[in-house]
Amino acid sequence: MKFIDARVIDNVPVAEEYYEMSFSWPSDETPLPGQFLTIRASDRTTPLLRRPFAFSRFDDGVARIIYQKRGDATAILAAKTKDESLNVVGPLGNIFPVPRDSARPVLVAGGVGIGPIFFFAEHIRAYNPLLVVGARTHGLLPTESSPHGIETVYATDDGSFGFHGTVVDVLKTTYSTDENWTLYLCGPEPMLKAGHEFAAERRLTAWVSLEQTMGCAVGACMGCVVRVTGGLGYARVCTEGPVFDSREIVWT
Numbered sequence: 034m035k036f037i038d039a040r041v042i043d044n045v046p047v048a049e050e051y052y053e054m055s056f057s058w059p060s061d062e063t064p065l066p067g068q069f070l071t072i073r074a075s076d077r078t079t080p081l082l083r084r085p086f087a088f089s090r091f092d093d094g095v096a097r098i099i100y101q102k103r104g105d106a107t108a109i110l111a112a113k114t115k116d117e118s119l120n121v122v123g124p125l126g127n128i129f130p131v132p133r134d135s136a137r138p139v140l141v142a143g144g145v146g147i148g149p150i151f152f153f154a155e156h157i158r159a160y161n162p163l164l165v166v167g168a169r170t171h172g173l174l175p176t177e178s179s180p181h182g183i184e185t186v187y188a189t190d191d192g193s194f195g196f197h198g199t200v201v202d203v204l205k206t207t208y209s210t211d212e213n214w215t216l217y218l219c220g221p222e223p224m225l226k227a228g229h230e231f232a233a234e235r236r237l238t239a240w241v242s243l244e245q246t247m248g249c250a251v252g253a254c255m256g257c258v259v260r261v262t263g264g265l266g267y268a269r270v271c272t273e274g275p276v277f278d279s280r281e282i283v284w285t
């Protein structure tokens with residue numbers, strides 16, 4: 034983990050409310066899929082806390098994030114322009130494990146979980162992943178940012194693009210019992226829970242990347258803990274995660 038004085042290279046809208054920012058990465062620590070960084074959006078006292086974002090891509094010393102404009106910090110980020118400095122800490126957290134058996138990797142993204150799943154899809158391209166990407170409606174899907182040449186199914190809740198239904202509905206209609214899948218999911222918690230239940234019912238492994246609200250993001254404040262089945266009964270998403278085997282999480 035390092036403090037990095039990055040420079041914005043590009044910061045463009047990629048869907049309604051969504052932006053993709055690329056920035057220099059003057060560090061010898063290479064970010065991997067699943068890992069995240071924190072950004073101090075402003076030198077002012079508000080917003081005070083650094084905000085976490087997952088890497089959506091990394092190549093040739095250039096890092097990227099895909100983010101949704103939600104509140105104060107992301108509004109400040111959305112206004113950043115080329116060559117502005119970016120106060121970054123990273124890379125943080127653990128990584129999506131690369132498939133080790135013959136199971137087909139099925140990567141499922143929703144909402145702000147799109148970035149890390151796109152990064153992982155690119156990373157394991159040689160494993161023939163299936164990518165399933167969902168949103169409420171067509172306008173919220175950053176289709177141009179998705180990795181090219183990977184089998185992709187889009188789903189929208191309102192049926193305005195691709196499959197009419199949720200990403201978990203896609204899994205249910207696509208899966209056949211003679212297949213072996215390993216699932217990788219990132220998105221809103223109800224989606225992760227439904228993905229976990231889908232996997233558990235079929236005895237499939239599912240890895241989930243959690244996007245818990247964070248304080249320090251370095252393991253000190255306990256602001257990001259989730260209940261888990263083993264060990265102390267809780268885990269810090271920022272240091273033990275953000276990627277967990279879904280069977281480790283106590284889903285509520």
Ligand SMILES: Cc1cc2nc3c(=O)[nH]c(=O)nc-3n(C[C@H](O)[C@H](O)[C@H](O)COP(=O)(O)OP(=O)(O)OC[C@H]3O[C@@H](n4cnc5c(N)ncnc54)[C@H](O)[C@@H]3O)c2cc1C
Binds near residue numbers: 101243275
């Ligand atoms: C490990 C990790 C990775 C993340 N990766 C991404 C990413 O790649 N792209 C992206 O757009 N966002 C990502 N997030 C979420 C991102 O950190 C928040 O959207 C951001 O902090 C919002 O800051 P803000 O000041 O703009 O909004 P705030 O004013 O802080 O919040 C605005 C609204 O969003 C809600 N909110 C804020 N943070 C979260 C959260 N973590 N989960 C659910 N709701 C939240 C708040 O409750 C509030 O309603 C990630 C979070 C974590 C923990």
Ligand code: FES
Binds near residue numbers: 246251256
């Ligand atoms: S955010 Fe402080 S311990 Fe995780």
